[in-house]
Amino acid sequence: MMAIPTIVLVAVAVFALIRFIPGDPAALMLGDMAQPDQIAAMRVELGLDRSMPQQFLIWPAMYCEAISAARSSMTRRCCRWSFRAFW
Numbered sequence: 001m002m003a004i005p006t007i008v009l010v011a012v013a014v015f016a017l018i019r020f021i022p023g024d025p026a027a028l029m030l031g032d033m034a035q036p037d038q039i040a041a042m043r044v045e046l047g048l049d050r051s052m053p054q055q056f057l058i059w060p061a062m063y064c065e066a067i068s069a070a071r072s073s074m075t076r077r078c079c080r081w082s083f084r085a086f087w
Contacts, residue, residue, distance in 0.1 A: 013058050024048075 026042035027034060034042075043049050047058050 011060070012056070017051070019055070064086055 024039070024043075026046060026048060027078050030038055030042055040049075047055055047062065050058070
């Protein structure tokens, strides 16, 4: 039973560390040449336009979705194809 509070505490700590890193994740993903409307669209897609509690609640679901889709966060392409092109 003590595992549940520990897991929640670790999740909150990891979420806080990720969110308080300086810089805008959407702008970093899109690069220096990104237009403001592209950055705004990426922020909506990532859920960064929501409040912190809402972001925390959708964060595990987005993480699981990213793993199941196996898509690169930089290229948005399926990782399978990236590995095939590399090898």
